[in-house]
Amino acid sequence: MSNVLAIQKSFQDDLSILSVDGFIDAHTAPQFEQAVQSEMDAARLRIIVNCEKLTYISSAGLGVFMSFIEEIREQGGDIKICGLVPNVRQVFDILGFPTLFDLVDNVDAAVRRFADAPPRDA
Amino acid sequence: MAALQRQFTLRVPSSTENLALIRELVGGVGAQAGLDDSDIARLEMAVDEACANVIEHAYGNDSSKEVVVRATFDDEVLRIDVEDSGCGFQPPTIGRAPLGQLAAKRKSGGLGLQLIKSVMDEVHYEMEPGIKNELHMVKRIRKA
Numbered sequence: 001m002s003n004v005l006a007i008q009k010s011f012q013d014d015l016s017i018l019s020v021d022g023f024i025d026a027h028t029a030p031q032f033e034q035a036v037q038s039e040m041d042a043a044r045l046r047i048i049v050n051c052e053k054l055t056y057i058s059s060a061g062l063g064v065f066m067s068f069i070e071e072i073r074e075q076g077g078d079i080k081i082c083g084l085v086p087n088v089r090q091v092f093d094i095l096g097f098p099t100l101f102d103l104v105d106n107v108d109a110a111v112r113r114f115a116d117a118p119p120r121d122a
Numbered sequence: 123m124a125a126l127q128r129q130f131t132l133r134v135p136s137s138t139e140n141l142a143l144i145r146e147l148v149g150g151v152g153a154q155a156g157l158d159d160s161d162i163a164r165l166e167m168a169v170d171e172a173c174a175n176v177i178e179h180a181y182g183n184d185s186s187k188e189v190v191v192r193a194t195f196d197d198e199v200l201r202i203d204v205e206d207s208g209c210g211f212q213p214p215t216i217g218r219a220p221l222g223q224l225a226a227k228r229k230s231g232g233l234g235l236q237l238i239k240s241v242m243d244e245v246h247y248e249m250e251p252g253i254k255n256e257l258h259m260v261k262r263i264r265k266a
Contacts, residue, residue: 004142025141025174026174026177027141056167058174059171062233066233090164091167094241095233
């Protein structure tokens with residue numbers, strides 16, 4: 001069976017990069033939720049979720065994005081999602097996520113998107 | 123000659139840690155039925171969502187309960203039935219809420235059912251709460 005879920009955190013200037021490896025389903029979604037929550041708790045609100053090694057996501061994982069995005073944006077931050085493989089990307093597309101989230105090819109593109117939208121003054 | 127029909131039944135304790143195992147086994151059945159990789163991924167997703175609903179909502183994460191997944195296929199279609207004896211639920215009859223509205227309310231409820239209906243060719247429920255609830259799903263097998 002493939003790797004369950006490992007989340008590696010790194011930083012680039014004021015950006016937090018969460019690199020997910022494995023799958024996010026109803027079992028592992030709480031682990032992902034905790035990772036995003038810890039960035040919010042640390043007031044690191046410009047978050048890139050690197051999904052290059054994400055093999056599967058269910059509605060439980062998508063629900064984590066949904067539950068945070070409004071609050072993060074209200075506080076001047078954002079979540080950019082990058083590196084989706086085709087079978088994972090189709091889940092985002094089916095539910096219409098491209099209308100609500102910035103989905104880009106890779107971390108560099110996500111960094112550029114953030115550079116185009118500097119942090120809002122509190 | 124009548125088409126050969128194959129049947130598989132999987133019974134697993136009602137725990138989310140078994141979802142990966144369910145996906146893997148259902149994916150194997152899908153491959154044997156002749157689905158392509160894209161449809162196998164969609165099948166795994168639909169069954170995962172159905173079983174997660176049972177585990178979390180029908181059984182309230184009670185791992186002493188059992189989730190039953192039945193798969194039957196012939197040359198034309200793959201049928202999946204997910205069975206539980208939990209509390210059941212009222213299937214939504216209204217259209218899906220716009221994603222932005224759900225996000226504004228910090229809600230993600232119903233996304234799983236939307237996914238199931240989006241990726242399977244037929245979906246319907248039979249509910250007898252506390253006795254037997256069944257979600258029936260059909261995936262037509264596309265000929266190469």
